[in-house]
Amino acid sequence: MGTVFVTGGSGFVGKALIHRLIAKGERVKVLLRPSSRFEIEHPLIEKIIGDIRDRRSFEGALADVEKIYHLAGVVTDWAPRKLYEEVHIKGTRNILDAAIAAGVNKIIYISTVDVLDYDRNSVLDEATNYTSSVSPYRFTKVQAEKMVLENHKENKIKAVVIRPSWVYGPGDNTFLPEIAYQIKKGSMVFIGSGDNLLPLVYIDNLVTAIINAGEIEAAKGRTFIISDGEITWKELVNSIAHSINGRATKLCLPYWDAYYTAFAMELVSGFVSKKHRPLLTRAVVEMMGRSIKLDVRGSKDTLGYESSMSLDEGLTNALQWLKTDSIKELRRK
Secondary structure, eight states, X not given: OOEEEEESTTSHHHHHHHHHHHHTTOEEEEEEOTTOOOOOOOTTEEEEEOBTTBGGGTGGGGTTOSEEEEOOOOOOSOSOHHHHIIIIIIHHHHHHHHHHHHTOOEEEEEOOGGGBOOSSOSSBOTTSOBOOOOOHHHHHHHXXXXXXXXXXXXXXXXXXXXEEOEEESTTOOSHHHHHHHHHHHTOOOEESOTTOEEEEEEHHHHHHHHHHHHHOGGGTTOEEEEOOEEEEXXXXXXXXXXXXXXXXXXXXXXXXXXXXXXXXXXXXXXXXXXXXXXXXXXXXXXXXXXXXXXOOHHHHHHHOOOOSSOHHHHHHHHHHHHTSSOHHHHHHO
């Protein structure tokens, strides 16, 4: 087995990927910031303390690396624009330059379906245009993805781009716990219609797709959407509310009312304290306010993708996970 390099290894998806890689017998070098919480201990894991924003902190670790799984990113929707630019754009540039200099064979870049224009398309696939959103998260992820694919076209490094839908499952401390927290507070609302479709992918299914993308030769130079299907926001919120004995909301805000309200809240938060996330952000409005349906035929045909854990089974597991600890504690982990 070869040696692989993982960024974002302390995150939800990163940890699940590393567990799978070492189970396959892969030697894993994982890039960790000094402040990262990473509890996995195994003889096949080597911890590299550094930061993707500082190429010198990790480039020496790439000498014997065969492939890179680049997952590092800013996961919150409320952070300074400069941070998104430094992590997504500068960080990806650093990873690519260091990988090319070290002769790394392949990079598997974990993007997001948020790079796609879901304002004007009823069904999204790999050919859908990039978003024109000014959201710092979406904009910088587009730039990073373009950079990865351009380096592949220029024959500098083989590349595969994975675009997951919203990832959930046991171990998640951002997505479902945040919804549960808002339900508990009584501040959960629907944007547009509660009947809007939300695409989800179970953590184990996503990890399988990522690993296949790194191993299947026909995947190189391509992008792949990974999703297990869609659920309405009403169905998801009602399921979570029932699971935690909370009260489901019926309140709906029209899209543009919500968008401009979020913009005003962002301005106020920016003036008062940038550390405190506003109740509503434009990024959340864009995500919740559109009905998003995905075509995953490309992933099925090339990666052999299939949902080994169905949406119903996955949600059952995830909702059980929400009961294992207090919602506040899950959101801190």
